[in-house]
Amino acid sequence: MPPSIDDYLTRLRQELQRHGCEDARLIEEAREHLADGIDEGLRRGLTADEAEREAFERFGPPEVIARSTLKERTGMRNWLGAVAATLWRWKWWLIAPTLVAGAASSAISYYFLPTRYRSETVIQIQSPGDTLVGAARLPATHEQFERIAKNALSRTQLERLIQDVGLYRNERAREPLGDVVRRMRQNIGVEFLGGDNDPSADDGGTFVVSFKSPDPRMAMLTTTRLAGMLVEQNLRERQAGFEATGQVLEAQISDMRQRLVTQEAQLAQARASGQSVPDADALAYQVLRDAYKTLLVRREEARSVEGFEPRYSRLRFQITEPARLPEHPEGPSKLGVNTAGTLAGFGLGLLVVGIRGRSTAAL
Amino acid sequence: MNAETLKGHLDLLLLSALQPGPAHGYAIAEKLRARSDGTFDLPEGTLYPALHRLERASLLASHWSEVNGRRRRVYQLTTTGQRALTTRHDEWVEFSRAVHAVVGGHA
Numbered sequence: 051m052p053p054s055i056d057d058y059l060t061r062l063r064q065e066l067q068r069h070g071c072e073d074a075r076l077i078e079e080a081r082e083h084l085a086d087g088i089d090e091g092l093r094r095g096l097t098a099d100e101a102e103r104e105a106f107e108r109f110g111p112p113e114v115i116a117r118s119t120l121k122e123r124t125g126m127r128n129w130l131g132a133v134a135a136t137l138w139r140w141k142w143w144l145i146a147p148t149l150v151a152g153a154a155s156s157a158i159s160y161y162f163l164p165t166r167y168r169s170e171t172v173i174q175i176q177s178p179g180d181t182l183v184g185a186a187r188l189p190a191t192h193e194q195f196e197r198i199a200k201n202a203l204s205r206t207q208l209e210r211l212i213q214d215v216g217l218y219r220n221e222r223a224r225e226p227l228g229d230v231v232r233r234m235r236q237n238i239g240v241e242f243l244g245g246d247n248d249p250s251a252d253d254g255g256t257f258v259v260s261f262k263s264p265d266p267r268m269a270m271l272t273t274t275r276l277a278g279m280l281v282e283q284n285l286r287e288r289q290a291g292f293e294a295t296g297q298v299l300e301a302q303i304s305d306m307r308q309r310l311v312t313q314e315a316q317l318a319q320a321r322a323s324g325q326s327v328p329d330a331d332a333l334a335y336q337v338l339r340d341a342y343k344t345l346l347v348r349r350e351e352a353r354s355v356e357g358f359e360p361r362y363s364r365l366r367f368q369i370t371e372p373a374r375l376p377e378h379p380e381g382p383s384k385l386g387v388n389t390a391g392t393l394a395g396f397g398l399g400l401l402v403v404g405i406r407g408r409s410t411a412a413l
Numbered sequence: 414m415n416a417e418t419l420k421g422h423l424d425l426l427l428l429s430a431l432q433p434g435p436a437h438g439y440a441i442a443e444k445l446r447a448r449s450d451g452t453f454d455l456p457e458g459t460l461y462p463a464l465h466r467l468e469r470a471s472l473l474a475s476h477w478s479e480v481n482g483r484r485r486r487v488y489q490l491t492t493t494g495q496r497a498l499t500t501r502h503d504e505w506v507e508f509s510r511a512v513h514a515v516v517g518g519h520a
Contacts, residue, residue, distance in 0.1 A: 110456020
């Protein structure tokens with residue numbers, strides 16, 4: 051009497067467990083395989099016992115199958131050795147793209163990625179903190195700074211700088227000046243760093259002006275000129291602010307005077323006709339006089355040398371770190387580019403070897 | 414045939430058996446036995462670990478399929494498996510021709 055399929059599968063499961071390679075899928079496949087084998091034997095006219103015995107014999111002893119399973123898996127566990135053997139076998143497919151990519155990245159970085167030097171200067175902004183002009187509030191320091199930077203680095207100003215300093219000679223020979231200015235803007239850095247203290251206090255701050263160029267001397271020279279342009283633009287705006295403030299004061303004084311004269315005339319007329327002046331009108335007149343007096347004092351202060359302080363743009367720029375000649379290139383890192391290129395070539399080689407190895411190696 | 418000798422070529426035999434189309438384990442075993450006229454008579458149970466290994470290597474793919482109320486794991490060649498079969502077949506032809514050239518005269 052042969053064992054049943056279930057008995058056989060129990061033994062197979064035990065053998066697989068004993069060999070440390072349990073495999074539920076293998077058990078399921080074995081069940082179907084044995085059932086197919088028995089059916090086939092019955093079709094050939096065997097008895098049920100004979101068909102089962104033949105199916106089990108053909109499938110093989112459970113311990114043999116367990117050993118075979120373990121062997122196949124152990125082979126997979128040693129895949130590192132197989133990978134190493136594959137790499138060695140196809141080593142030139144690995145070495146060649148690595149060398150080619152390394153050489154190509156070196157050539158590209160040499161011809162198309164010129165070394166860039168960056169020079170920078172640090173400018174301190176001093177803000178008086180009083181941001182009121184009459185009843186209007188001045189923009190915050192960073193807003194004033196952005197406006198100044200925008201005006202200072204206008205296209206016209208940069209075109210003049212390019213021609214003065216002699217920047218981008220080759221580019222100017224083949225590109226419109228507008229394109230060259232765009233190219234230059236990409237190499238200019240103007241970064242507002244805010245104040246050292248509480249940002250909400252709006253007590254000034256610092257900003258860094260930088261310029262990148264393949265020529266370190268040109269980087270330093272252009273950075274110096276850019277910083278100068280910003281300082282000059284601020285001075286122009288301070289002067290314009292002073293003039294604007296004077297005009298505002300004059301307008302306020304004129305208006306106040308007009309109102310004061312009218313009020314005085316009304317009070318004189320009332321007194322002449324023997325009428326009593328209400329306290330409210332007398333008080334309003336007094337307030338008007340005080341306000342007018344205050345305006346007159348402010349105008350005198352503005353006119354005095356000590357009191358000169360424009361009330362529109364009140365920032366003061368002070369260069370705290372002048373531009374220096376850069377000693378080291380900022381980038382691109384040719385070592386980095388070459389390494390990346392070489393690694394890319396190595397990766398490509400690995401891919402090729404992997405594909406070829408999988409297609410041909412005995413796994 | 415010596416089982417160890419046969420195992421050396423088991424991958425090629427399994428890949429070749431699946432070249433005409435997908436098949437389940439029992440059909441593969443039948444095909445090997447029939448085509449070799451009984452020469453390849455491995456314990457059929459040992460085919461499954463080999464099939465599983467080839468699947469892990471992406472040379473084969475498999476899925477459960479139900480036919481006439483019976484669940485069967487059906488195997489088929491992948492593109493990678495097809496390429497591997499071509500390569501190994503060429504290598505085998507070359508190898509067998511060389512072996513035959515050397516030992517053929519003594520047969």
